Structure formats: C-alpha cells, structure tokens
Amino acid sequence: xxxxxxxxxxxxxxxxxxxxxxxxxxxxxxxxxxxxxxxxxxxxxxxxxxxxxxxxxxxxxxxxxxxxxxxxxxxxxxxxxxxxxxxxxxxxxxxxxxxxxxxxxxxxxxxxxxxxxxxxxxxxxxxxxxxxxxxxxxxxxxxxxxxxxxxxxxxxxxxxxxxxxxxxxxxxxxxxxxxxxxxxxxxxxxxxxxxxxxxxxxxxxxxxxxxxxxxxxxxxxxxxxxxxxxxxxxxxxxxxxxxxxxxxxxxxxxxxxxxxxxxxxxxxxxxxxxxxxxxxxxxxxxxxxxxxxxxxxxxxxxxxxxxxxxxxxxxxxxxxxxxxxxxxxxxxxxxxxxxxxxxxxxxxxxxxxxxxxxxxxxxxxxxxxxxxxxxxxxxxxxxxxxxxxxxxxxxxxxxxxxxxxxxxxxxxxxxxxxxxxxxxx
Numbered sequence: 001x002x003x004x005x006x007x008x009x010x011x012x013x014x015x016x017x018x019x020x021x022x023x024x025x026x027x028x029x030x031x032x033x034x035x036x037x038x039x040x041x042x043x044x045x046x047x048x049x050x051x052x053x054x055x056x057x058x059x060x061x062x063x064x065x066x067x068x069x070x071x072x073x074x075x076x077x078x079x080x081x082x083x084x085x086x087x088x089x090x091x092x093x094x095x096x097x098x099x100x101x102x103x104x105x106x107x108x109x110x111x112x113x114x115x116x117x118x119x120x121x122x123x124x125x126x127x128x129x130x131x132x133x134x135x136x137x138x139x140x141x142x143x144x145x146x147x148x149x150x151x152x153x154x155x156x157x158x159x160x161x162x163x164x165x166x167x168x169x170x171x172x173x174x175x176x177x178x179x180x181x182x183x184x185x186x187x188x189x190x191x192x193x194x195x196x197x198x199x200x201x202x203x204x205x206x207x208x209x210x211x212x213x214x215x216x217x218x219x220x221x222x223x224x225x226x227x228x229x230x231x232x233x234x235x236x237x238x239x240x241x242x243x244x245x246x247x248x249x250x251x252x253x254x255x256x257x258x259x260x261x262x263x264x265x266x267x268x269x270x271x272x273x274x275x276x277x278x279x280x281x282x283x284x285x286x287x288x289x290x291x292x293x294x295x296x297x298x299x300x301x302x303x304x305x306x307x308x309x310x311x312x313x314x315x316x317x318x319x320x321x322x323x324x325x326x327x328x329x330x331x332x333x334x335x336x337x338x339x340x341x342x343x344x345x346x347x348x349x350x351x352x353x354x355x356x357x358x359x360x361x362x363x364x365x366x367x368x369x370x371x372x373x374x375x376x377x378x379x380x381x382x383x384x385x386x387x388x389x390x391x392x393x394x395x396x397x398x399x400x401x402x403x404x405x406x407x408x409x410x411x412x413x414x415x416x417x418x419x420x421x422x423x424x425x
Contacts, residue, residue: 038328040335043409049324053407060387060412065196065224065365065403068250074316078252081312094311098298100318101257104326105225105241106232110297111265113258114306118223119146121242121258122190124301125219126150128268129188133159137188138181141166141395142195147221151190161185167195169356171203178207188217193241194224197392198354199337199365199403201229208237217264223247227321228333228364239264245310248333248364248405251317252310260298270294274303329406333364336404336413340366343417344402350424354399365403367392370423375400378423385419387412 038045052071055061061069070078084090094114102109115121127150131137137151141164155162163186165177178189189211193204204220211218222241225231227248233241241259245251260268270277276299281292294300321329341362344351354367370378375398379391390401402416 038325038332040328040331046332046406046409050407050409052320055407058386060385060415062402062404062408062412062416063388063390064405064408065199065247065401066390067253068227068247068405069407070250070252070313070317071320073320074251074313077316078309078313081307081309083309085308090308091305093308094306097311097315098257100315104231104318104321105243105257105259106234106236107259108262110299111233111259111262113260113298113301114311115242115244115256115258115302116254117146117246117256118221118242118244119150121240121256122147122219122221123150124258124270124272125240125242125260125268126154126190127271128301129217129219130267130269131158131160131187134161134185135187136161136163136183136185137190138163138165138178138186139190140164140192140195142197142200142397143192144196144221144223144394146223147190147192167200167202169361170358171206171361175203175206175210179210182210182214182216186214186216188219190219190221192221192223194228194363194365196223196365196401197394197397197399198367198401199224199363200356200367201361201363203360204238205236208239212237217267222259224365227317227329229330230326233259233261240268245314245317249314249317250320250405252313254307255310255314258298258301260301262297265297265300268301270300272303273300277301277303324406332406333404334362336408336410337362337364337366339410340402340404340413340416343413344368344420347417347420348424351420354397364405365401367397367399367401369399370420373423374398378419381419381423382416385415387416387419389416 053069055069098112099109102112137160139151139162151162154160163181165181168174168177189207191202191207194201208218218238220238220241222243226243239261243257245255246253277295278291279293279295283290345353350371352369352371355362375391378400382389392399392401
C-alpha cells in the first residue's frame, strides 16, 4: 500500500483527533497518488477519501448541489483562522485566498472579488451592468431564485425586459434557442453554467462567444462550476462569473467570489463600496467631497471586513482539491453522475430523465421525474430510507434531483435505486 493510502486509511475518530498540521500532511500525501491518474472506479482509494469527512454515516447524503460538506482540513483551517483573530487581534489576511481562487478557476488575481455567496455576486453584476428601459436580458426557464429575482427586480424597477429559453437535450440546440431570442435590444445573456434544477452543463463557452460576436454581455451564474468541472474563465470568455465556496468546492458557508473580466471592470459600475473599494484618496472634508478613483481590480466590488477564518477555509478547500488532483475529482464526480443516470434509466419507462444523456451536457447532478408519482411522495420514501435528496419545485418543475461528490460511492446510489424500483413497481 502506498503512502497516501497508509495515511488515508484511518478511522473517522482518529482523523477527527488529528491536529491541523497532521491533517494537512495527510491531505498532501494524496499528491503521491495524484502524480498519476486515480481511476474513477478505484473504490478503495475513494473510500479512504471519505474518511476525511465528518459527514454522518447514519444517512446517505445525495444533495451536494445544495450544500457540500467540508472535509476535516477545511474545518480545522476555519478554526485556526478564527483563533488567530481572537488570540492576536489579527485583522485581515483574507486577501491571501484571492490568489488561490484565481489560480483554481483560471483568472487573474485582480479579476476576483470576494463575496458571501453566489447571489451576492450576481447582484453586483446585475445592478452594475449598464441597461436602459426596454433593454433585453436572456435567462433560462430553469433559474434558481438567486439568478432570476435580481433580474426580475431590475425589470420591475428599471423597465428592462426578461426573455427566457428552455435548455435543450443537446448543446447545439441549446445554443440555437438562445440565438433565436437575440434582437438588436438584447444586451445581456445571464445564464447559469449548470442549472440547479437538473444539472445540465450548458455550452457556456459557445454562449459567451455568441454574446461577444453580437456585442452582448455574458454574465454567468456559476454556483455549480468550481469543484465539479474544470474551469478556465479566461478561456470561457465570460464577462462575469459568480460562484460560492460551499457547494462543489467543499468550503465554508458564507463564502463566494465574483470574477469580473479585466476589461469589463471599466463597464461594470460598483454600487456597494467602502473600505478597500477606492484608492484611499477620498476626502469628505473637501467641498465638494471627493471619492477618488476606484481600486484597481476586483476589490472595487467589495468592501469592509471579511472573515479570516472562513476564507482560510476556502484556501484549504482549494488545497484539498489540488492534493487529490482536480482532474481526478472531476472524473470521479462525472463517473458517479453517469452511474446514477444509467441506473435510474434502467428502472423502466416511468422514469422521465430531465438531465441530457449527451456526454458533454451532464456531470454530477441528475434531475428526473417519476411518471404518475408526486415528487414529494418519492422524497418521503427516500427520507424513510435515510437518503437525503432534493425536490425541485422551482419554475413548476416538480421534479427530483440527485447530486453526488467524492465522498459518495456506487453502493449508496444502489440504495437509492432500490427505493426507486419499489416506487415504480
């Protein structure tokens, strides 16, 4: 057994009793394994990773799309950051996380603004983009409230026009549907990268290319991107990308980031400003008062105190992913997603699959319905079997969602399939 497995094969209680330094060494040891590919179906290896999570074994957790439980190194990093503040009166240091985030998502450090969640970042982008009455914004019919309500509110207050498309079964047809909606009044495509409803991976690079060719801004809801699939925001070509730390990145709640493309920063107006948002040349004693210039880079979009502990946790989450190997993580997530989808489809004709089977359009989230059965009734069956999933009442879908991460395994999905077979029998 190699070194990484010797470290990882500890009991959950033994892991919980380790110091943060020991945990970091334990996580770092995975790099030995990650110098080559880890097979997506190497269950021995992935069981060892599961020991890094305090997540209860009394229930099967298949709802990472709502909240991704943190591993021990992340939890301990949060504790250490908070303790540093309260022991030494330490202020600041959260900015150090920006560099790690930028590297992880393929951006420059000055293109990242720290936020508290995805909705925070979406609102910064929504209200900062220059729009006039009658200008059109394209959304999907599969929006989370965090991406739909800001734009609907701007429609209510500023008279913009919200237009909608329904994602298709293939990336090519999805792109066609967006293209068909574009008019000379279209100013923004504000689409999710991966809709929360059924986990379809939308062709965002092609969407951003289409937008740019028409002089349209591309503002992406990236709640489900970082940690689930490979990201290179420069290559994607979007103008903004809002995401969070608490889902697929497995970081703490209350953390997030907004990517704002360097050239777009001169277009996107900062409205929420304060300490750090400017060049410190502001002066309220002059007449008239002077605010000076906005800060260079993403800091113009956020201001004031952040949590050193929480953002220490985000940095540790990035380290945890990189220790295992991001590509290994992505392959494992996609493997479990396909395993879920294939086995659900095998349950028979009553399964209505909402997530496309097209390889490029699926990843770690599977959405479906059971014909002739209320989605809440199936959720109740899962609860009785101690399986946590998510119902999707949004937009009248009334469907079901399964989302799995590296702490899950096929045997847990098999338990879900048992419940499904019972429901359709």
